[in-house]
Amino acid sequence: MASLAPRGLGLRELAMPTMEDLYEVTHENVQLAVRQGLELVFVERIAGHYAVPVLTRVGGRFALHATGVGLVLLAHAPADVQEQVLAAPLTAYTEKTVTDPRRLRAVLAGVRRDGYAVSDRQVTMDAFSVAAPIHGPDGAVVAAVSLVVSYDRANVVSLAPLVRAAGRTISRALAPAVSSRSPTDAP
Numbered sequence: 001m002a003s004l005a006p007r008g009l010g011l012r013e014l015a016m017p018t019m020e021d022l023y024e025v026t027h028e029n030v031q032l033a034v035r036q037g038l039e040l041v042f043v044e045r046i047a048g049h050y051a052v053p054v055l056t057r058v059g060g061r062f063a064l065h066a067t068g069v070g071l072v073l074l075a076h077a078p079a080d081v082q083e084q085v086l087a088a089p090l091t092a093y094t095e096k097t098v099t100d101p102r103r104l105r106a107v108l109a110g111v112r113r114d115g116y117a118v119s120d121r122q123v124t125m126d127a128f129s130v131a132a133p134i135h136g137p138d139g140a141v142v143a144a145v146s147l148v149v150s151y152d153r154a155n156v157v158s159l160a161p162l163v164r165a166a167g168r169t170i171s172r173a174l175a176p177a178v179s180s181r182s183p184t185d186a187p
Contacts, residue, residue: 068131132167
């Protein structure tokens with residue numbers, strides 16, 4: 001796990017305050033994940049007391065094509081990783097899981113265009129997830145953050161801005177401390 005995080009404070013430690021804020025605003029499940037190979041690994045999770053039950057656990061792995069965080073990570077993965085995932089059989093967790101590679105390509109293009117992913121009952125029929133990318137210092141997507149809510153409380157219009165803001169906040173926390181240098185301190 002440690003090799004997946006940036007140097008200095010780890011991804012988890014830098015993301016936790018923002019994840020806690022997101023939880024306090026929503027009281028829903030908040031998840032943080034990174035891509036490792038052709039799967040995702042959950043780095044952290046805050047479970048809401050009355051939130052929808054989820055199948056995830058810290059350190060657990062899951063397919064990239066079905067969850068909100070997985071869709072974000074797959075949408076921003078290198079082309080060869082995307083092709084490997086799309087060429088392999090895609091597991092249908094529910095009847096809503098996108099398993100058609102052509103349709104999944106369109107979903108991934110939408111994630112890149114919109115800046116967030118939606119997983120609408122793709123893992124369980126009672127869960128809805130909205131996820132956003134977290135960018136590392138070089139601008140590459142290094143992780144994803146999500147809210148997982150009960151399907152009957154799903155509202156992309158209100159959830160997407162919250163999750164996108166959390167992704168931007170965590171991304172800023174990962175950025176190198178260049179603001180402390182004055183413009184005359186050029187290397």
